[in-house]
Amino acid sequence: MTRCRLCGSSALGSVVDLGATPPCESFLAADQLDRPEPAYPLHLRVCTDCWLAQIPPLIKPEETFTEYAYFSSFSTSWVEHARTFVADAVERTGLGPDAFVVEVASNDGYLLKHVVDRGIRCLGIEPSVNVGAAARDAGVPTLTEFLSPETGAAVRAANGPADLVVANNVYAHIPDVVGFTEGLRALVADDGWVSIEVQHLLTLIEENQYDTIYHEHFQYYTVASAIRALASGGLALVDVELLPTHGGSIRLWARPAEVAGEPSQRVVDVLDREKAAGLQELSGYTEFSARVAKVRRDLLKFLVTAAEDGKTVVGYGAPGKGNTLLNHCGIRPDLLAYTVDRNPYKHGRFTPGTRIPILPPEQIGIDKPDYVLVLPWNLRAELVEQLAYVHEWGGRLVFPIPELSIVEVKR
Numbered sequence: 001m002t003r004c005r006l007c008g009s010s011a012l013g014s015v016v017d018l019g020a021t022p023p024c025e026s027f028l029a030a031d032q033l034d035r036p037e038p039a040y041p042l043h044l045r046v047c048t049d050c051w052l053a054q055i056p057p058l059i060k061p062e063e064t065f066t067e068y069a070y071f072s073s074f075s076t077s078w079v080e081h082a083r084t085f086v087a088d089a090v091e092r093t094g095l096g097p098d099a100f101v102v103e104v105a106s107n108d109g110y111l112l113k114h115v116v117d118r119g120i121r122c123l124g125i126e127p128s129v130n131v132g133a134a135a136r137d138a139g140v141p142t143l144t145e146f147l148s149p150e151t152g153a154a155v156r157a158a159n160g161p162a163d164l165v166v167a168n169n170v171y172a173h174i175p176d177v178v179g180f181t182e183g184l185r186a187l188v189a190d191d192g193w194v195s196i197e198v199q200h201l202l203t204l205i206e207e208n209q210y211d212t213i214y215h216e217h218f219q220y221y222t223v224a225s226a227i228r229a230l231a232s233g234g235l236a237l238v239d240v241e242l243l244p245t246h247g248g249s250i251r252l253w254a255r256p257a258e259v260a261g262e263p264s265q266r267v268v269d270v271l272d273r274e275k276a277a278g279l280q281e282l283s284g285y286t287e288f289s290a291r292v293a294k295v296r297r298d299l300l301k302f303l304v305t306a307a308e309d310g311k312t313v314v315g316y317g318a319p320g321k322g323n324t325l326l327n328h329c330g331i332r333p334d335l336l337a338y339t340v341d342r343n344p345y346k347h348g349r350f351t352p353g354t355r356i357p358i359l360p361p362e363q364i365g366i367d368k369p370d371y372v373l374v375l376p377w378n379l380r381a382e383l384v385e386q387l388a389y390v391h392e393w394g395g396r397l398v399f400p401i402p403e404l405s406i407v408e409v410k411r
């Protein structure tokens with residue numbers, strides 16, 4: 001990667017090199033274990049001109065998202081998050097009965113169905129054929145497309161401009177950030193609103209959340225770099241909210257630059273925090289690399305000691321991000337016998353690269369391991385409650401991030 005995909009600069013500094021890993025959602029079936037498995041360099045760099053952090057775009061979104069296994073409606077807390085968002089958005093932007101709302105990467109309609117319920121006209125734009133079909137079945141009009149300037153213009157020509165364009169958890173997933181932003185501008189009315197949720201690089205760095213770096217996330221935003229990205233399509237940031245989702249996200253409220261006016265005090269405050277954290281100089285990023293190396297050393301030290309002491313350790317969860325951690329640390333079944341997951345699709349499969357078997361969650365109660373390594377650390381509060389039963393046999397929970405912690409759970 002020689003040039004920044006946002007500003008074209010060649011001033012790219014290394015943030016952290018996580019080695020080579022397979023795409024994190026490529027779980028292997030048993031008959032794939034004797035076949036070659038492609039791995040791609042996972043090296044995060046930051047542009048010292050516009051401060052967009054980015055990895056090389058080695059896999060194509062078309063390969064990942066055309067047939068996608070993730071249905072947002074499966075997550076109760078996510079559906080509730082969407083309901084609250086729609087209520088807030090209606091109030092903030094004053095959407096009336098004549099309004100038109102577009103959501104990009106609308107998944108199975110988990111969010112737009114709340115817009116449909118309010119009698120507001122809407123359209124989802126979703127690239128995954130199977131997920132988009134589920135949305136249409138649920139009564140949410142959905143177009144099967146990736147967003148580009150051309151798609152945006154065609155939707156506007158056919159339906160009129162959108163009063164609100166929503167793009168949640170997609171702004172990191174598109175390698176052509178400029179074309180995508182131009183697509184948002186093509187969709188939105190000249191006095192309309194754009195709302196974007198994306199992971200916040202500030203919390204990623206501060207909380208050592210390096211396992212959220214993976215091939216499907218092409219870039220990582222501070223508010224400062226998001227302002228630059230929005231400007232590439234003629235949008236300007238008006239307000240920002242800090243959210244706890246994915247370990248720390250930002251919700252950006254943007255409008256066409258001509259009508260945006262001055263950004264809110266909250267924007268100014270978050271920009272100040274990012275600057276104070278050193279994220280507008282290369283040194284603020286390079287210290288992160290040393291902290292990532294410590295997460296790896298601490299986790300390996302724990303696993304090796306447990307193995308030598310004859311203790312059993314199994315995993316909980318097989319989220320995509322778990323695979324960055326497992327591959328970067330080089331953890332194989334000799335150190336982590338298996339992991340469990342609630343998604344039946346993953347049962348009987350193996351984690352990409354590290355080839356750790358994935359079993360149903362009941363296996364933990366059968367084997368009564370000494371330690372359970374929790375891979376979705378972002379659900380810590382919820383999982384400490386859900387997994388309290390390991391206390392019955394004196395088992396303990398282990399969280400690798402933000403730093404290694406061993407938790408004795410009590411009823």
Ligand SMILES: [Zn+2]
Nearest residue numbers: 004007047050
């Ligand atoms: Zn740049």
